Each structure stands twice: as structure tokens, then as C-alpha cells.
Amino acid sequence: MAQTGDKRLPDLGLKARQARDPVITGVTLDSRAVQPGFLFAALPGSLRHGADFIATALERGAAAILTDPAGALAGAEAIGLFPDVALVIVDEPREALARAAALWFGAQPQVMAAVTGTNGKTSVATFTRQIWQLMGLKAINIGTTGIEGDWQAPSAHTTPDPVTLQKILAAAAGEGVTHGAMEASSHGLDQRRLEGVSLKAAGFTNLTQDHLDYHGTMEAYFEAKAALFTRLLPDDGVAVINLDGAMGPEMAGRALGRGLAVMTVGKGQAGGTKPDLQIAAQRPDATGQELRLIWQGQPFQTRLELIGAFQAENVALAAGLAIACGAAPTKVLATLPELKGVRGRMQHAATRQNGAAVFVDYAHTPDAIATALQALRPHVMGRLIVVFGAGGDRDSSKRPLMGAAAREHADVLFVTDDNPRSEEPAAIRAAIMAACPEANEVGDRAEAILRAVDALQPGDALLIAGKGHESGQIIKGDIFPFDDVEQASIAVAALDGLI
Numbered sequence: 001m002a003q004t005g006d007k008r009l010p011d012l013g014l015k016a017r018q019a020r021d022p023v024i025t026g027v028t029l030d031s032r033a034v035q036p037g038f039l040f041a042a043l044p045g046s047l048r049h050g051a052d053f054i055a056t057a058l059e060r061g062a063a064a065i066l067t068d069p070a071g072a073l074a075g076a077e078a079i080g081l082f083p084d085v086a087l088v089i090v091d092e093p094r095e096a097l098a099r100a101a102a103l104w105f106g107a108q109p110q111v112m113a114a115v116t117g118t119n120g121k122t123s124v125a126t127f128t129r130q131i132w133q134l135m136g137l138k139a140i141n142i143g144t145t146g147i148e149g150d151w152q153a154p155s156a157h158t159t160p161d162p163v164t165l166q167k168i169l170a171a172a173a174g175e176g177v178t179h180g181a182m183e184a185s186s187h188g189l190d191q192r193r194l195e196g197v198s199l200k201a202a203g204f205t206n207l208t209q210d211h212l213d214y215h216g217t218m219e220a221y222f223e224a225k226a227a228l229f230t231r232l233l234p235d236d237g238v239a240v241i242n243l244d245g246a247m248g249p250e251m252a253g254r255a256l257g258r259g260l261a262v263m264t265v266g267k268g269q270a271g272g273t274k275p276d277l278q279i280a281a282q283r284p285d286a287t288g289q290e291l292r293l294i295w296q297g298q299p300f301q302t303r304l305e306l307i308g309a310f311q312a313e314n315v316a317l318a319a320g321l322a323i324a325c326g327a328a329p330t331k332v333l334a335t336l337p338e339l340k341g342v343r344g345r346m347q348h349a350a351t352r353q354n355g356a357a358v359f360v361d362y363a364h365t366p367d368a369i370a371t372a373l374q375a376l377r378p379h380v381m382g383r384l385i386v387v388f389g390a391g392g393d394r395d396s397s398k399r400p401l402m403g404a405a406a407r408e409h410a411d412v413l414f415v416t417d418d419n420p421r422s423e424e425p426a427a428i429r430a431a432i433m434a435a436c437p438e439a440n441e442v443g444d445r446a447e448a449i450l451r452a453v454d455a456l457q458p459g460d461a462l463l464i465a466g467k468g469h470e471s472g473q474i475i476k477g478d479i480f481p482f483d484d485v486e487q488a489s490i491a492v493a494a495l496d497g498l499i
């Protein structure tokens with residue numbers, strides 16, 4: 001990790017146990033990245049405690065160790081062998097590291113917004129960044145699809161670890177980026193990856209089942225997301241909530257309970273309080289939708305070149321975030337017809353000669369499968385066909401629910417492999433098919449796509465769900481090149497005799 005300038009522990013908001021004040025030359029949470037003079041944060045992890053690597057970090061020249069009481073105990077012997085090392089013990093070392101990383105890198109775009117929720121984070125963050133750019137501002141979005149906009153880089157995580165995140169923010173700010181919209185994943189919130197980011201506004205899309213392997217219960221999952229509003233957003237920050245999203249009113253209640261300013265978006269219930277930014281009407285057409293929005297009583301007639309009612313929810317939330325961060329509402333709303341679809345989110349991938357269209361989408365939760373299929377239904381006069389699977393080493397209880405959602409909303413089902421990771425692919429497929437036994441089971445994803453494309457008749461449409469923008473398939477530790485959009489195009493070309 002490239003580092004900047006030399007600082008002492010107090011400059012990073014840290015205090016050593018002993019009267020030691022080493023010059024710190026860098027900050028890391030990975031012992032393998034330690035260089036002489038570094039601060040190594042030994043964090044309690046989900047697989048092991050980072051204290052297991054204190055000895056390695058010290059041998060590599062770490063000048064300071066940041067950890068919790070358990071880590072200090074576990075690392076005591078190794079630390080004892082290095083009398084000059086400074087030891088910082090705190091109850092929340094993840095939080096302390098994130099704040100130290102922010103102080104280390106020292107700069108971030110002046111205006112930062114974060115968005116959380118089960119589905120729609122990437123879409124909202126990307127639309128927010130596009131709105132800012134269309135207003136002439138220099139902006140980035142940070143999330144599942146990497147860092148995009150006026151400063152670009154790939155990202156291994158939806159919410160990068162705090163050292164990586166702060167490095168990105170400082171680099172972007174150094175290039176003149178003034179506005180950033182980032183995804184706050186539940187893992188990222190739980191692991192305190194965002195502490196140290198100065199937020200102006202935070203958004204909430206919805207909360208439905210995912211990640212129960214990590215959080216255990218829906219209540220714990222909700223609490224992890226709620227922390228964006230109850231812990232991270234400063235007192236003068238604005239919470240922007242999609243009231244139509246599952247758990248939207250509950251999340252708004254949490255934000256209001258803390259005394260935050262809350263801006264609401266959504267359709268609004270008949271006779272109920274109107275959201276600040278209301279989606280008053282939507283009319284789908286071949287390439288997008290006509291939209292009637294009402295901002296605090298004033299109507300705006302506009303258009304989105306985006307297919308799917310859910311995309312309007314995401315756009316409204318993105319517009320709300322931009323407004324909450326200080327942009328003029330009329331200017332924000334004027335940008336909406338220019339918004340481009342997000343890669344791998346309801347992306348039109350190919351069309352067969354008989355007119356049947358193929359869409360690639362990132363739906364990998366039960367609610368997203370239902371939402372994506374429902375979004376396509378008004379555009380399909382024939383049958384709706386879906387190809388989908390479920391990721392390995394992820395919430396296994398969502399698999400039959402995904403099968404049930406596909407069965408309810410599609411006419412023809414192909415169950416295939418997503419990213420099996422370390423798991424047995426056939427077992428994942430079986431768990432899905434328990435809820436949709438009549439589905440066609442085709443493990444090989446390319447073959448499943450080919451067979452589904454082959455099944456397309458005039459008036460039909462195909463949704464290839466689950467992998468969206470991903471460019472590889474993870475099987476037992478290896479990543480094999482795989483791209484749903486490319487496979488869809490190849491299948492259409494081959495079957496229509498174009499290659």
C-alpha cells in the first residue's frame with residue numbers, strides 16, 4: 001500500500017500504552033503488507049484474529065500494533081520480543097483503524113454520500129455520480145462495479161476496507177474530484193469500514209433477505225444497515241429513504257428517532273403523507289419510461305431511458321441524495337433523461353432475429369429476482385424465460401426462495417451455476433430446485449444460456465440473472481473468464497446463423 005508522509009500516533013488519533021512515539025511510515029490491516037515503520041492493525045476477523053499475525057508484522061518491521069484486549073493478550077509473547085514497538089489497545093480497533101486511515105491519507109471529496117440496502121446500492125450510487133457529472137461536477141461512485149466516473153479503479157469489495165477506501169478517496173480528491181457516492185454494504189458497516197468518511201447524506205433502498213450466513217438474523221442484518229443512520233451520519237447529515245422499499249418506514253423511523261433530517265422518496269400511499277420526492281406516475285414503453293415526479297408539491301414531467309419500475313425508485317433516491325447534498329432540485333431533475341443504465345443491471349444484451357430480447361441483470365436475491373422479472377413483464381407479450389443460479393459460500397437459505405420467486409414470476413426456468421466458490425454446484429442447484437422442481441437444470445452456464453436463447457420464440461424475453469457485470473466465474477478458488485452479456489451475444493449469433 002503506497003503511503004503518504006510520516007506521522008506520529010497522536011496524529012492518527014491513537015495513544016500508545018507505553019511512552020513511545022514512533023514515526024509511522026504507513027498503515028495496514030494485513031501483515032503481508034507491513035513495511036518497516038508501519039502501524040499494523042490486528043483486527044478480530046470472521047475466520048481468525050489478526051493477532052495471529054502480530055509476530056509476522058513485527059518481523060517485517062512494524063513500529064506500532066493497534067488491537068483489542070484479546071489481540072494484545074494473544075500477541076503478548078511476540079510483542080515482548082520487540083521492546084521498542086508501540087502498543088495501542090482499544091475496544092473497537094476497526095473503528096480506530098478507519099479513523100486513523102482517514103487521518104493518514106488526509107483528504108476526501110468535499111461532498112460524500114453513502115447508500116445502503118439489500119438491492120439497488122450500485123444503481124443508486126452510479127446514478128448519483130451521473131447526476132453530479134451531468135451538473136458539471138467532478139464525481140465518482142465507489143462500489144461493486146469498482147470506482148467509476150472522474151477517477152477510476154477496480155475494487156475487490158463493494159465497500160473497500162478502510163485503508164483502501166481512504167486511499168481511494170484521497171487519490172480522487174487529489175485529482176479534483178469533489179463529489180463521491182459510495183455503497184455501504186452490510187459487511188462494510190458491520191466491520192466499520194466507513195468510519196472516517198465525512199458524510200453529508202445517506203440513502204436507504206430496501207431490506208429483504210440476503211447475507212444471513214454472516215448476520216444470522218434479519219434483525220441483525222437490519223441493525224447493521226441502520227448503523228449508517230444511527231452511527232455514521234453526522235448530526236447535520238440528511239437521511240434519504242425510499243419509503244416504498246421493504247423496511248423503508250422502519251429505517252425512516254430510526255433516522256427520525258435520532259433527530260436527523262429525513263427526506264423521503266417513493267410513490268406515497270393514497271391519503272397518506274406524500275414523500276418529499278414523489279413518483280406520481282410511471283408509464284413504461286419500449287426503451288424506458290415516462291415519469292411524473294413531484295418535488296415538494298411541484299410537478300416535473302420527465303423520462304428515463306431505463307427499463308423497470310424499480311429503476312425509477314433508484315433514480316428518485318439518487319436525485320434525493322444529490323439534493324440532500326446541496327444541489328438545486330430543478331437542476332438535478334433536469335439531468336434525469338440523460339441517465340445511462342448501469343452495466344449488468346437490466347442491460348439489453350442482444351435481440352434474436354425473431355425479435356425476442358435478452359437482458360442481463362444482477363438479481364441475486366429472492367426480492368431482486370421477483371423485481372427484475374416483474375419489471376420485464378409489461379414488455380413481454382409472450383413467455384418470460386429466466387436463467388439463474390445462486391452463489392456458493394453465501395446465504396444458503398435464500399436459494400429455495402430464489403427458486404420460488406423465479407417460479408412465481410417467470411414462465412420457463414433454467415437453473416444453472418452462478419459462482420459456486422468452494423461449494424458443490426449440484427447441491428446449490430438442488431437447493432434452488434426444491435422450490436421449482438419443473439425447472440430445467442443445466443449446470444454449465446454457457447450451455448444454459450444457449451438453451452434458453454434457443455427456446456426464445458417471437459414475443460418472448462429472456463432474463464439472465466445473478467452475475468450482471470461480472471467477468472469471471474469463481475469455481476473452487478479459480479476464476480474462469482465468463483461474461484453473461486458476451487455469452488448471450490454469442491448464443492444469439494450462433495443460433496441465428498450469424499457466426
Ligand SMILES: CC(=O)N[C@H]1[C@@H](OP(=O)(O)OP(=O)(O)OC[C@H]2O[C@@H](n3ccc(=O)[nH]c3=O)[C@H](O)[C@@H]2O)O[C@H](CO)[C@@H](O)[C@@H]1O[C@H](C)C(=O)N[C@@H](C)C(=O)N[C@H](CCC(=O)O)C(=O)O
Pocket residue numbers: 029030031032042043044045046047048049050051053156157158159160161185186187188
Ligand atoms: C466476511 C468478510 O467480510 N471478510 C472480510 C474481512 O475479513 P476478516 O476481517 O473477517 O478476516 P480474517 O480472514 O478472519 O482475518 C482476520 C484479520 O487477519 C488479517 N490477516 C489475515 C491473513 C494474513 O496473512 N495476515 C493478516 O494480517 C486480515 O487482514 C484480517 O484483518 O476483511 C478482509 C480485509 O478487508 C476482507 O478481505 C474479507 O472479505 C472477504 C474476502 C469477503 O468475501 N467479503 C465479502 C463477503 C464482503 O465483504 N462482501 C461485501 C458485499 C456484500 C454485498 O453487498 O452483497 C463487500 O462490501 O464487498
Ligand SMILES: Nc1ncnc2c1ncn2[C@@H]1O[C@H](COP(=O)(O)OP(=O)(O)OP(=O)(O)O)[C@@H](O)[C@H]1O
Pocket residue numbers: 117118119120121122123124144158183205206310311313314344345346361362363364367368369371372468
Ligand atoms: N430498488 C430495487 N428494488 C428491488 N430490486 C432492485 C432494486 N434495484 C435493483 N434491484 C435488483 O437488484 C439487482 C442488483 O442491483 P444493484 O447492483 O444496484 O444492487 P446492490 O445493492 O448494489 O447489490 P450488491 O449487494 O451486490 O452490491 C438489480 O440487477 C435488480 O435485479
Ligand SMILES: N[C@H](CCC[C@H](N)C(=O)O)C(=O)O
Pocket residue numbers: 144158364390391392394418419466467470
Ligand atoms: N455482493 C454479492 C454479490 C453476489 C453476486 C452473485 N453472482 C454471487 O456470487 O452470489 C455477494 O458477494 O454476496
Ligand SMILES: [Mg+2]
Pocket residue numbers: 121122123143144145158183
Ligand atoms: Mg452493489
